[in-house]
Amino acid sequence: MLKSLRKILAVGLISQTPPAPDESLRTAQALDARIAAVLGRALCIRHVDAGSCNGCELEIQALGNPYYNLEGCNIRFVASPRHADLLLVSGPVAKNMAEPLRRAYAATPDPKRVVALGDCGCTGGVLGQCPSALGSVANVIPVHVAVPGCPPSPMRILQGILTALET
Amino acid sequence: MPLMRWWQRAQSVAGAPGVRELSVGREEWTQVARDVAATGGVLQALWVTGAPAEGAHVYGVYLTDPGGLAVELALPAGDAGPYPGLQELFPAASRLQRAAFDLSGVRSSDPDVRPWLEHAEPYPFTRVDGEGVHEIAVGPVHAGTIEPGHFRFSVVGEKVLRLEAHLGYVHRGLEQRFRELPILAGHRLAARVSGDSAVAFSWAYCQALEGLAGSTIPARAAWLRAVCLELERLANHLGDLGALGNDAGFAFGLAQFSRLKEDLLRATAAAFGQRYLFDVVVPGGVAVDVSSDSARALADVICAVCAESAELRTIYDEHEGVRERFTGAGRLEPQLAAQLGVLGLVGRASGQGRDARRDLPCLPYTKLAVTPIVRRGGDVAARVAVRFDEVQQCGRLLAELLAELPHGECTAALEAPADGAFGIGLIEGWRGPVLVALKAGPAGMVRFCHPHDPSWQNWPALEYAILGNIVPDFPLINKSFNLSYSGVDL
Numbered sequence: 001m002l003k004s005l006r007k008i009l010a011v012g013l014i015s016q017t018p019p020a021p022d023e024s025l026r027t028a029q030a031l032d033a034r035i036a037a038v039l040g041r042a043l044c045i046r047h048v049d050a051g052s053c054n055g056c057e058l059e060i061q062a063l064g065n066p067y068y069n070l071e072g073c074n075i076r077f078v079a080s081p082r083h084a085d086l087l088l089v090s091g092p093v094a095k096n097m098a099e100p101l102r103r104a105y106a107a108t109p110d111p112k113r114v115v116a117l118g119d120c121g122c123t124g125g126v127l128g129q130c131p132s133a134l135g136s137v138a139n140v141i142p143v144h145v146a147v148p149g150c151p152p153s154p155m156r157i158l159q160g161i162l163t164a165l166e167t
Numbered sequence: 168m169p170l171m172r173w174w175q176r177a178q179s180v181a182g183a184p185g186v187r188e189l190s191v192g193r194e195e196w197t198q199v200a201r202d203v204a205a206t207g208g209v210l211q212a213l214w215v216t217g218a219p220a221e222g223a224h225v226y227g228v229y230l231t232d233p234g235g236l237a238v239e240l241a242l243p244a245g246d247a248g249p250y251p252g253l254q255e256l257f258p259a260a261s262r263l264q265r266a267a268f269d270l271s272g273v274r275s276s277d278p279d280v281r282p283w284l285e286h287a288e289p290y291p292f293t294r295v296d297g298e299g300v301h302e303i304a305v306g307p308v309h310a311g312t313i314e315p316g317h318f319r320f321s322v323v324g325e326k327v328l329r330l331e332a333h334l335g336y337v338h339r340g341l342e343q344r345f346r347e348l349p350i351l352a353g354h355r356l357a358a359r360v361s362g363d364s365a366v367a368f369s370w371a372y373c374q375a376l377e378g379l380a381g382s383t384i385p386a387r388a389a390w391l392r393a394v395c396l397e398l399e400r401l402a403n404h405l406g407d408l409g410a411l412g413n414d415a416g417f418a419f420g421l422a423q424f425s426r427l428k429e430d431l432l433r434a435t436a437a438a439f440g441q442r443y444l445f446d447v448v449v450p451g452g453v454a455v456d457v458s459s460d461s462a463r464a465l466a467d468v469i470c471a472v473c474a475e476s477a478e479l480r481t482i483y484d485e486h487e488g489v490r491e492r493f494t495g496a497g498r499l500e501p502q503l504a505a506q507l508g509v510l511g512l513v514g515r516a517s518g519q520g521r522d523a524r525r526d527l528p529c530l531p532y533t534k535l536a537v538t539p540i541v542r543r544g545g546d547v548a549a550r551v552a553v554r555f556d557e558v559q560q561c562g563r564l565l566a567e568l569l570a571e572l573p574h575g576e577c578t579a580a581l582e583a584p585a586d587g588a589f590g591i592g593l594i595e596g597w598r599g600p601v602l603v604a605l606k607a608g609p610a611g612m613v614r615f616c617h618p619h620d621p622s623w624q625n626w627p628a629l630e631y632a633i634l635g636n637i638v639p640d641f642p643l644i645n646k647s648f649n650l651s652y653s654g655v656d657l
Contacts, residue, residue, distance in 0.1 A: 100307050
């Protein structure tokens with residue numbers, strides 16, 4: 001116990017300032033202004049891997065480390081789409097994941113937003129051209145913000161999420 | 168010993184050192200498998216090329232005492248009826264054969280013929296009957312930030328009587344996509360078979376390709392590839408150690424280890440320009456050279472990270488709650504691990520002392536003398552201990568590799584190999600041995616490419632490890648295996 005406390009003190013606070021929103025990531029305009037009004041600054045995210053290689057998942061997990069300190073931005077990941085305001089979707093959409101993705105979208109209460117992640121999620125990328133994949137996330141559900149990269153850095157992902165929050 | 172007659176008949180194959188290939192008939196196909204099983208060998212991979220109408224080839228690769236043995240069974244057109252199934256000798260063969268049927272239409276003689284990658288119909292799970300037995304269905308979309316797959320638990324109260332996994336949700340058709348690519352460009356797709364093993368898969372692909380093109384990479388490239396592979400191992404182990412602490416209710420562990428992992432990823436990016444090294448290993452060598460200054464800076468960070476990991480290990484070991492959750496959870500006995508042919512890290516935590524870096528070493532591992540880290544406990548605690556020990560092993564190997572980087576070029580010219588040339592790449596990734604089988608096609612294209620992740624063997628073992636445990640311990644036990652979905656869904 002004492003060792004853990006000493007370690008916590010020795011490391012100190014290392015969290016970085018979150019990035020500003022980036023309008024160039026936005027794919028859909030005229031978003032619902034109600035979201036910002038309802039949410040204030042708290043946001044619940046449900047992540048859906050629709051066919052990714054798991055590279056994007058590594059960077060989503062990194063968002064929780066003390067440097068990016070996602071929860072410090074009042075953003076957290078939730079266990080069900082029914083609890084979520086925003087879907088963070090990685091991958092191209094694999095054929096077998098198209099229906100689960102549509103269901104996760106339908107289960108997310110309105111008003112909701114979708115951020116597509118990675119080159120595969122944005123355009124299909126390397127994996128989206130595979131014969132059993134349906135390409136980008138926007139081919140299956142509406143997308144508001146698309147964050148390219150293979151994988152996109154945690155800062156870039158956070159920027160995408162914050163952009164989706166701006167109206 | 169009977170295996171030696173096959174070994175002596177087999178020819179050396181291009182790519183990974185210590186691998187031979189052998190063409191056999193139907194009866195011999197089963198006989199080889201029996202002889203491999205009798206001498207304690209394991210099935211590393213199984214796949215099928217071709218189709219019933221045009222003729223097909225079934226391939227099996229075994230890891231045996233004398234080395235890797237690739238066996239090929241040709242099935243003529245019109246007579247591609249069921250080939251002898253290997254499920255009885257190697258349980259992992261069952262899903263491999265079912266996946267191969269979904270991809271090629273060529274069936275094995277084994278009884279389980281449920282589709283694996285093809286999800287058109289609802290999946291017929293095996294039902295457990297009895298008083299008070301009920302099912303819990305989980306997935307494909309899971310509660311955490313992980314990949315999709317379905318788990319069906321049959322439970323009484325909290326106790327798990329049976330777990331059956333149904334995967335294939337992220338099947339994208341990788342094998343078919345490889346066949347549409349120039350052979351000199353396939354490494355980018357190989358790196359994305361399972362992103363957390365990008366270096367292992369891209370190296371295995373390039374090792375096969377360079378072997379069948381008859382090319383040798385410069386010494387500096389081999390050393391830098393090993394640096395990348397060990398960095399990938401170290402980063403994944405640090406991430407897992409944090410997540411395992413968290414799943415045992417010790418959030419401090421996640422905060423500390425995720426910080427160390429981030430430190431390592433940033434140092435990796437400073438040296439190689441990429442956090443996860445997706446596109447560093449390229450045909451003929453590596454795409455990025457490292458200056459001596461950045462090699463030193465990287466070595467310093469690795470040294471610091473490993474020292475902190477040792478410090479945190481003491482905290483884990485002394486934490487009663489953590490110890491209580493780790494010890495005895497999800498036990499996979501060595502005897503069962505041997506029967507199931509479990510590979511890699513999970514195998515080493517259950518007494519299976521295989522490590523391709525020692526057993527089938529390529530440069531620079533021939534110079535490094537890697538000793539596999541083996542525990543016999545088979546529980547979460549053993550898998551945690553293997554990871555802690557391998558963190559220190561990575562630290563030593565990386566210090567040695569970075570201190571002795573050979574000078575010179577880091578790529579060699581490479582020409583597309585001749586049509587029909589066949590090679591195998593085999594690299595010990597952080598999860599276990601990763602295999603890529605590659606056959607060159609006409610005009611610089613790929614005739615076939617089969618990537619194999621060790622998760623194929625280890626998923627069925629997870630279904631045994633959970634038996635008798637309680638449902639709330641599943642996330643912890645599952646994390647201690649940390650298997651790939653993307654890597655097996657193809």
